[in-house]
Amino acid sequence: MFDSLAIVGATGAVGQEFLHLLEDHLPHVKRIRLLASSSSAGASIPIRGRPHPVETLAQDSFRRIDLAFFSAGAAVSREYAPTAVRGGTLVIDNSSAFRMDPAVPLVVPEVNPQQLAAHQGLIANPNCAAILLAMVLGPLHRAHPIRRVAVATYQAVSGAGRAAMRELEEQTSAVLAGRPAKPEVFPHLCAFNLFSHNSRVDDSGYNDEERKIIAETGKILGVPELAVTATCVRVPVLRAHCEAVNLTFTEPVSEERTREILASAPGLRLVDDRAANRFPMPCEATGADDVLVGRIRQDLSQPDGRGVDLFLCGDQLRKGAALNAIQIAERIMES
Amino acid sequence: MFDSLAIVGATGAVGQEFLHLLEDHLPHVKRIRLLASSSSAGASIPIRGRPHPVETLAQDSFRRIDLAFFSAGAAVSREYAPTAVRGGTLVIDNSSAFRMDPAVPLVVPEVNPQQLAAHQGLIANPNCAAILLAMVLGPLHRAHPIRRVAVATYQAVSGAGRAAMRELEEQTSAVLAGRPAKPEVFPHLCAFNLFSHNSRVDDSGYNDEERKIIAETGKILGVPELAVTATCVRVPVLRAHCEAVNLTFTEPVSEERTREILASAPGLRLVDDRAANRFPMPCEATGADDVLVGRIRQDLSQPDGRGVDLFLCGDQLRKGAALNAIQIAERIMES
Numbered sequence: 001m002f003d004s005l006a007i008v009g010a011t012g013a014v015g016q017e018f019l020h021l022l023e024d025h026l027p028h029v030k031r032i033r034l035l036a037s038s039s040s041a042g043a044s045i046p047i048r049g050r051p052h053p054v055e056t057l058a059q060d061s062f063r064r065i066d067l068a069f070f071s072a073g074a075a076v077s078r079e080y081a082p083t084a085v086r087g088g089t090l091v092i093d094n095s096s097a098f099r100m101d102p103a104v105p106l107v108v109p110e111v112n113p114q115q116l117a118a119h120q121g122l123i124a125n126p127n128c129a130a131i132l133l134a135m136v137l138g139p140l141h142r143a144h145p146i147r148r149v150a151v152a153t154y155q156a157v158s159g160a161g162r163a164a165m166r167e168l169e170e171q172t173s174a175v176l177a178g179r180p181a182k183p184e185v186f187p188h189l190c191a192f193n194l195f196s197h198n199s200r201v202d203d204s205g206y207n208d209e210e211r212k213i214i215a216e217t218g219k220i221l222g223v224p225e226l227a228v229t230a231t232c233v234r235v236p237v238l239r240a241h242c243e244a245v246n247l248t249f250t251e252p253v254s255e256e257r258t259r260e261i262l263a264s265a266p267g268l269r270l271v272d273d274r275a276a277n278r279f280p281m282p283c284e285a286t287g288a289d290d291v292l293v294g295r296i297r298q299d300l301s302q303p304d305g306r307g308v309d310l311f312l313c314g315d316q317l318r319k320g321a322a323l324n325a326i327q328i329a330e331r332i333m334e335s
Numbered sequence: 336m337f338d339s340l341a342i343v344g345a346t347g348a349v350g351q352e353f354l355h356l357l358e359d360h361l362p363h364v365k366r367i368r369l370l371a372s373s374s375s376a377g378a379s380i381p382i383r384g385r386p387h388p389v390e391t392l393a394q395d396s397f398r399r400i401d402l403a404f405f406s407a408g409a410a411v412s413r414e415y416a417p418t419a420v421r422g423g424t425l426v427i428d429n430s431s432a433f434r435m436d437p438a439v440p441l442v443v444p445e446v447n448p449q450q451l452a453a454h455q456g457l458i459a460n461p462n463c464a465a466i467l468l469a470m471v472l473g474p475l476h477r478a479h480p481i482r483r484v485a486v487a488t489y490q491a492v493s494g495a496g497r498a499a500m501r502e503l504e505e506q507t508s509a510v511l512a513g514r515p516a517k518p519e520v521f522p523h524l525c526a527f528n529l530f531s532h533n534s535r536v537d538d539s540g541y542n543d544e545e546r547k548i549i550a551e552t553g554k555i556l557g558v559p560e561l562a563v564t565a566t567c568v569r570v571p572v573l574r575a576h577c578e579a580v581n582l583t584f585t586e587p588v589s590e591e592r593t594r595e596i597l598a599s600a601p602g603l604r605l606v607d608d609r610a611a612n613r614f615p616m617p618c619e620a621t622g623a624d625d626v627l628v629g630r631i632r633q634d635l636s637q638p639d640g641r642g643v644d645l646f647l648c649g650d651q652l653r654k655g656a657a658l659n660a661i662q663i664a665e666r667i668m669e670s
Contacts, residue, residue, distance in 0.1 A: 148636050152487035152579035154529055154568065168527075169511060176508055187611075192503075192573050193618040194489055196630055196646065201609040205590065205632025205644075214635070227636035229644055231579040233489065236571050238527050244487035244566040246581070255540065274536040276522075283528040295531055297540025300549070301483050301562035309540075309564055311531065 001333060002066040003030050006089070008080065009072030010034035010054055011043065013162040014094055017322040018069055019047055025326045035061050037072070062089045069325055070094060085121035090332065092123050092325045099124040099216055106219045109327040110267045111138030116331055123328055128320030129153050129209065129232065129241055130216040135291045135319070136245065136312050139265035140258065141221050147306070148227040148248040151213065155197065155232060156282065158239035158316050160185055165238055172236070190236055197232035207232060240282035241320060242313040252305035255298045267319070268293050280313035291319055336668060337401040338365050341424070343415065344407030345369035345389055346378065348497045349429055352657040353404060354382055360661045370396050372407070397424045404660055405429060420456035425667065427458050427660045434459040434551060441554050444662040445602045446473030451666055458663055463655030464488050464544065464567065464576055465551035470626045470654070471580065471647050474600035475593065476556050483562040483583040486548065490532065490567060491617065493574035493651050495520055500573055507571070525571055532567035542567060575617035576655060577648040587640035590633045602654070603628050615648035626654055
């Protein structure tokens, strides 16, 4: 049981979503400590009706803290998470710092909860786009091995934080009013525009976000060598990511079989109404716990029947980040 | 030489772009007749400094007209284009009515101009997303046969016409002001949202837009059986379409070779700056003649070196519609 909880990055977009979810989750936690950089410290945030001060993160912030949730970037996790773990705090880290460390479980509770058993005080929460993808690939792969995945993403600006969400709204207002719109958080205009994901592009031409999806999906599914290609794109949407997914199985898998598997998978909701042209959309995924999946169809370019196309959408801040982390904590408490 | 030109659908988004392009193109045309449905007729539109009345489209509208450009939907083309052709008018049809008719050339001038020689009075202008895709696939396929294409689109609202562009702007204003935003042109909210393309979904699960891309790309490239799968999505962008393209060649093709071919292909502009994270974007493709292409990289999920990923963006109203039609007319005049 966790009596005390610290949230590192409490004032960020994911931290705020975490606090919001605490209204319904982890009711046994009695003491909540909010931590942030010194520039954000000093504020007071109400949780369950009581004000909580935001304190400056320090190496001694985790004394007598059972559980810490980190969402303040990889550098902060690298600097502070090891101290917390050594002090006996269970760390769930939303950054990329430790995700590919072989000693660290990388977990989507609906997909690979068994990896939790081997944790050594730190569990990594996967990349948001990788979580959403794994939620759909996990149950399919368990039933019919997947050979190859090609994914194109439509990613909300929330993945870049609260300032990015404000930038989209302010830029859009400016464009509509005919005023100049200057990018600050992003390298390019986001209002009525889209652009390749704003992470570093390596010598292979893939960007860091794509590398995360490729590597983390393989680790979560337990197939490190899984063939995945990804193209990650930011779209002018506030907080739900979509992904167009082209699958190749090792054997023929019908559209009906795919739908049947996904319909009974935990944490997914089928939105696949061809007559009404109703499929997964950010406006319906926003604020929802479930990942929406639809557009399920046989890929006609793979005439051997091994190909399936589908489309998914999930709240980047919720299942893509804070909710998945909370579910990890809940699983550990149950075990 | 064309002395006289009629534009059917002159008040629509593509018709307006056509008129705009006439400032620089087809200078030898002396007489321009603007045609539209009776609800739009009566207006007056200035072209090259002179007012032109918009007349109601009728079966006798094409008398003494050398060239007619149709962009008022498939039903209008089916009803009026045959009369125009019989009267000796060369018709360039932007609708889907005749595109897959084996007797009708379906042409992207940079890619398959040879098909123009066989025309019988009517030439079809391909679907906007198919034109942009063919511009990139054409030169690649000529050098290295393509085996399979998987494409995910990010399509602007302009493909659904001027009312759709207004809807995006008005809905976005409403959402920002906290007012209710009611979809009218589209079945779903378009402000800060995205949704599967608003065309009919058939029993296979593909929608009409995807079917057009699949069939038309094969016809333009001269490989009707080309294996193509597509996922078409509307995004809150005004008038430039993007496409994430995953290619499989019949032989290994390097990233460098792909870039070399595309760099020298007519009508394309490489935007592929990894260090600056600068790739094709709607805000730079809008109003441009060229199709932008970048994110060119070896697809690491195809370890035999036959896979390439890339991303393209082009103005839906310009190269995706009006400009391509004008270029068809210009090619015919040159021949």
